[in-house]
Amino acid sequence: KKRRLSRKESVPNISFENIGGQQRSKEELKEALDFLIHPKQIQNYGIRPIKGILLSGPPGTGKTLMAKAAAHYTDSVFVTTSGSEFVEMYVGVGAQRIRELFQEAREQAKRNQKNSAIVFIDEIDVIGGQREGSQHREYDQTLNQLLTEMDGITSDQEVQVLVIAATNRKDMLDSALLRPGRFDRHITVDLPDKKARMMILELHTENKPLASDVDLEKIADETFGFSGAQLESLTNEAAIYAMRDRSPEIGQKHLSQAIDKVMMGEKTDREATQ
Ligand code: ATP
Numbered sequence: 001k002k003r004r005l006s007r008k009e010s011v012p013n014i015s016f017e018n019i020g021g022q023q024r025s026k027e028e029l030k031e032a033l034d035f036l037i038h039p040k041q042i043q044n045y046g047i048r049p050i051k052g053i054l055l056s057g058p059p060g061t062g063k064t065l066m067a068k069a070a071a072h073y074t075d076s077v078f079v080t081t082s083g084s085e086f087v088e089m090y091v092g093v094g095a096q097r098i099r100e101l102f103q104e105a106r107e108q109a110k111r112n113q114k115n116s117a118i119v120f121i122d123e124i125d126v127i128g129g130q131r132e133g134s135q136h137r138e139y140d141q142t143l144n145q146l147l148t149e150m151d152g153i154t155s156d157q158e159v160q161v162l163v164i165a166a167t168n169r170k171d172m173l174d175s176a177l178l179r180p181g182r183f184d185r186h187i188t189v190d191l192p193d194k195k196a197r198m199m200i201l202e203l204h205t206e207n208k209p210l211a212s213d214v215d216l217e218k219i220a221d222e223t224f225g226f227s228g229a230q231l232e233s234l235t236n237e238a239a240i241y242a243m244r245d246r247s248p249e250i251g252q253k254h255l256s257q258a259i260d261k262v263m264m265g266e267k268t269d270r271e272a273t274q
Pocket of ligand 1: 020062063064166
């Protein structure tokens with residue numbers, strides 16, 4: 001059974017302020033989104049609408065958050081899928097699923113009296129990877145359907161649809177996806193620098209009891225190379241350590257322990273997949 005977002009949830013409740021760092025990516029994204037906010041102007045100037053925005057960058061850097069914030073910012077409904085859902089599907093099923101996704105986006109917007117819908121496709125590389133020979137027939141049909149849906153988007157439709165896709169393998173994408181009128185806006189979402197790590201740590205400890213000895217700056221310093229997702233995980237692990245210690249507050253030592261834990265976790269994950 002398909003899970004439908006409730007009326008209240010149809011526009012995500014995540015705003016750009018809930019995303020730490022990524023200042024440049026946010027600005028670029030907001031700029032690209034202006035056409036959803038001022039559709040009349042775009043039409044008057046005869047500008048063609050942006051149909052696709054590609055977010056690329058390492059895992060866990062907040063691409064999904066950015067897409068949700070884009071929907072929030074433009075008061076659009078949000079429907080989502082991931083390339084991984086299309087793995088090992090029978091020929092034709094993937095294409096059908098894509099058709100339904102766009103249909104659902106338009107219906108949901110109408111149901112909620114919104115003018116626009118954002119279709120988010122995570123891991124686009126799974127369906128939009130370079131085509132090699134004929135062994136990926138089901139992916140081809142899925143990809144073709146996506147291209148057809150995107151080509152069908154015009155600026156005079158009742159519901160303006162925008163597709164946002166995410167990948168951490170931009171180099172792998174089929175050039176058909178990157179042509180003008182498809183995913184022709186590319187926004188890079190990078191690993192956070194120290195200042196951004198600090199902001200992300202602050203965001204994820206806002207509702208946690210931190211001891212007065214906690215120096216988040218130091219934690220930000222020691223987490224070079226961590227993604228936003230790893231920083232979130234670090235704050236959660238630290239809270240678990242504090243609870244195990246029966247300490248009412250999260251101390252600096254719990255955060256330090258959590259750094260090691262997250263680093264170790266990554267290592268074992270990597271070993272497991274080797
Ligand atoms: P993937 O490529 O693995 O799909 P992603 O880039 O889409 O990852 P998200 O799913 O957006 O990453 O992030 C995962 C989680 O990590 C978020 O729910 C959030 O808790 C945390 N996170 C990631 N980046 C940030 C950020 N910049 N600010 C705050 N939280 C972040």
